[in-house]
Amino acid sequence: MKYLVANWKAHKSVEETGQWWNIFSQKYQAKENLQIIIAPSFSHLSLVKNLMRGVKNISLAAQDLSQFNEGDYTGEVTAKALQGLVEYVILGHSERRQYFAETNQTIAKKVELAHIYELKTILCLRGNEDVLISGVEMVAYEPVGAIGTGNNQPLNKVLEFKQTLSLGDSKFLYGGSVNDANLSDYLQTEQIDGLLVGGASLNPEQFLRIIAAV
Ligand code: PGA
Numbered sequence: 001m002k003y004l005v006a007n008w009k010a011h012k013s014v015e016e017t018g019q020w021w022n023i024f025s026q027k028y029q030a031k032e033n034l035q036i037i038i039a040p041s042f043s044h045l046s047l048v049k050n051l052m053r054g055v056k057n058i059s060l061a062a063q064d065l066s067q068f069n070e071g072d073y074t075g076e077v078t079a080k081a082l083q084g085l086v087e088y089v090i091l092g093h094s095e096r097r098q099y100f101a102e103t104n105q106t107i108a109k110k111v112e113l114a115h116i117y118e119l120k121t122i123l124c125l126r127g128n129e130d131v132l133i134s135g136v137e138m139v140a141y142e143p144v145g146a147i148g149t150g151n152n153q154p155l156n157k158v159l160e161f162k163q164t165l166s167l168g169d170s171k172f173l174y175g176g177s178v179n180d181a182n183l184s185d186y187l188q189t190e191q192i193d194g195l196l197v198g199g200a201s202l203n204p205e206q207f208l209r210i211i212a213a214v
Contacts, residue, residue: 002187002214003138003173003194005037005061005122006201007090017044021051024204030056034214035194037061037088037122038201042077045085061088061122064096067109069116079110079117088137089114090196093124094144104131111136122173122196128164138171140196146176148199155185155192162191180209187214 012020017040039061040048052058062085066076082089091114092107107123111133114121120137124130126144141161146153158174165172174186175196186192201207 001033001035001193003035003037003171004210004214005039005088005090005140005173005175005194005196006207007039007063007093007175007196007198008041008202009063009095009198010041011202012040012044014044014047017047018051020202020204021048024208025051025055027208028055028058028211030058031211031214032057034211035059036211039063039088039090045082049085059087060085061090062086062119063090063093065089065091065110065114065119067106067113069113079113079119082119083117086119088120088122090122090124090140091136092130094126094142094147097126097130104133107131108133123170124175124196125165127161132165132167132170134166134168134170136170138173138193139165139167140173140175142175142196148177150177152177152179152182152185155189158186159189159191178210180206180213183210183213 036058066078070080091110096102122138123136124140124142171193173194178195178197179200
């Protein structure tokens with residue numbers, strides 16, 4: 001099974017989310033060996049969950065969760081709040097580390113809470129400066145220079161980084177400027193279980209082309 005994670009980041013209104021789905025669902029055909037994971041904003045999770053009901057090989061992810069358990073933390077979205085709503089959660093994305101001062105320590109707390117509430121974790125690592133937390137379901141290698149730049153990291157460099165990790169049972173994903181033209185570089189090898197796609201997942205036609213290219 002290969003995995004394609006669509007990370008929408010802080011894009012899309014409610015209306016745009018519905019439009020994306022309308023276009024996507026008209027042409028989407030499930031592939032036996034491909035699991036799609038869509039990660040919209042917290043505010044659109046229920047909407048997308050309802051839209052994807054009954055559609056094969058698509059599941060939902062949150063892009064983050066609170067480092068705190070349930071309690072008086074105004075504005076936070078906890079693992080408990082996400083239980084039953086999403087299957088996966090992306091943790092430690094480089095943008096969270098950069099703009100929201102997330103540390104390996106806070107990310108470790110989030111992983112722990114996610115697992116208490118039975119959420120599968122996709123841990124993003126920028127490189128060896130970030131700590132691999134054991135027990136995560138997936139590790140997504142996302143070198144900063146490759147994110148949103150068009151400079152996807154060549155396969156040999158990605159595999160070089162993978163060699164440095166003690167992955168245990170965690171699956172290994174790559175992310176950073178993945179599109180329909182370069183995706184086959186990564187998925188041709190058994191060594192890479194999937195891809196995290198940002199910009200190229202925002203347009204449903206483009207995302208469908210990516211699926212077609214798998
Ligand atoms: P990108 O983003 O595909 O736009 O480079 C990937 C990511 O940050 O998850």
